[in-house]
Amino acid sequence: MAELPTTDREARREVVGELGRALRDLVDAAVRTEVPAEELTAVTDAARQLTARLRSRSRELHEVASVDDPELGERWYSPVYGPGSPVAPPLEATDTPDGRATGRVTVGKAHEGPPGLVHGGVVATLLDHVLARAVRAAGRGGLTATLTVRYRRPVPLGVPLRVSAEAGEADGRRTPATARLVAEDDPGTVLAEAEGLFVALRPERAAGVFAATGRSIGAWTARDDRSAPGD
Incomplete structure (x- = not known):
């Protein structure tokens, strides 16, 4: 998919975001609905018609979306953000040049594991x-490269959550980092925490x-320049 000029990309991002919000509302409704079976059938038919419209022009699996910026890691269809x-x-999520990042999220029914709780x-x-x-x-x-998660407490659905992370000292192409997840209204209680190791690819x-x-x-x-070419 060809890269769009900046103004065109921003305009497309706006409508992509609007569609994303509408579809997330639809997913939430779909996983919570108890409408009669005949209504489910009618909605299924309507969904298939919309699917056909969107598939009239689509990317191959390897293609980057025209709204993305892979140099910066901006992925507009990321399943996380x-x-x-x-x-x-x-x-x-936001971040700062000192290697810290913070994310805020409220997880809904579509990501449920045990009843009422966020899937691990x-x-x-x-x-x-x-x-x-x-x-x-x-x-x-x-x-x-590696991800170790410790689940300290059950994580409830529908509660504003805060996730924070900090990068450690790099060793060649390898960088460790730590993170924790808390409820915004109880930041002193850690619900889950993680340690990760990230390995940068050589350009080639x-x-x-x-x-x-x-x-x-x-x-x-x-x-x-903190990367070690021979590492």
Whole structure:
């Protein structure tokens, strides 16, 4: 998918975000509905018609969305935070150049594990994303090499949550990071915490891994003088 000019990309991002919000509302309604079976059948038919409209022009699996910026790691259909994703919670995250990142999210019924609680895999996903964001904010690239999650307390649905992470000291292409998840109204009680190790791809390796996209991918590579080329 060709890269759009900045003004066109921003305009498309706006409508992609609107569609994403509408679809997340639809997903929430779908997993909570108790309407009669005949209404479910009618809605299924309508959903299939909308699916056909959207599929009239679509990307291949390896193609980068025109609203994305892979150099910065901006993924508008990310299943964690993507504004256009119908399955993202979505996490709203920020970061600072000192290698810290913070995310806020309220997880709904679509990501339920045990009744009334957030699925453990979703908790791990939220922690992993904020860990990676902290590493990237510190000027490091990297893919997750290891992720260790400790579940301290059950994580409830429908409660505003805060996820925070901090990148550690880099060792060549490897950067460790730590994260924790708490409820916003009880920040002193840790619900889950994680340790991650991220390994930045060498530029030539990244070129091979992402070759099928046809785009320059920079967010997952070693990008500053703290990287050890021979590591």
